[in-house]
Amino acid sequence: PRLRMGPPPHELVLEHVHGFRGRDARGSLHALACGDLFFPAAGVCVVMDAASREQEFFSEHEREVTASAVHPGGVLVATGEAGREPLVIVWDAERMQAQARLGACSLEGLTSYGGPVRALAFSPCGARLVALGGDSHNTLVVWDWRAKTPLFGTRTGRHAVLAAAFAPRAPGVTGGPASLVVCGVQHAAFFTLGRRGRAPGGRRGSVGAGEAE
DSSP states (O other), rough: OOOSOOOOOOOOOOOOOOOOOOSSSSSSSSHHHHTTTEEEETEEEEEOTTTTTOOEEEOSSSSEEEEEEEEEESSSSEEEEEEOOOOOOEEEEETTEEEEEEOOOEEEEEEEOOOOOOEEOOTTTTSSEEEOOTTTTOOOEEEEEETTTEEEEEEEEOOOOEEEEEEOOTTTOOOOOEEEEEEEEEEEEEEESSSEEEEEEEEEEOOOOOOOO
């Protein structure tokens, strides 16, 4: 018989993922509002039923997923990838559909983060998303992710950034400025963000042998 030189008539379908990225990614395992578990593995985002172990996959990243965060509502997930111009995608973990794609931006003369995305965090109201890059300046960008608009960006310094988080709101408080903390190797930085971005002022602390700044 003659050999067929074209592509095979069958395709491979991903059925199950074993393991997840934990070597250089923090906060890689999350519980969603429905009780399912989310975790990244290579370039695939996995949503798994904790009881049956059945899995669904979000696979719209073209590079390895290096950071993730879950929206306060417990349904939307933000994931960031590796690469020189990394993409952040906010997607629906129930429908497996992308809601927003946040790429390169320029804000106040600052070029957005490069290198792998190191940390992601939603604000308590869920309207803002902070992304921290693994470039040489550990650049931070705060997004209005629904509008796909960057609100504020800054270089956090030369020390590696390991985590970022918005301060929780006091009970009954829904308005006013939001507080953001970024921490990592020998430092912690604190920001106050107004409606349009960063409000005047900011504080920086150092952790190590020296005195705090």
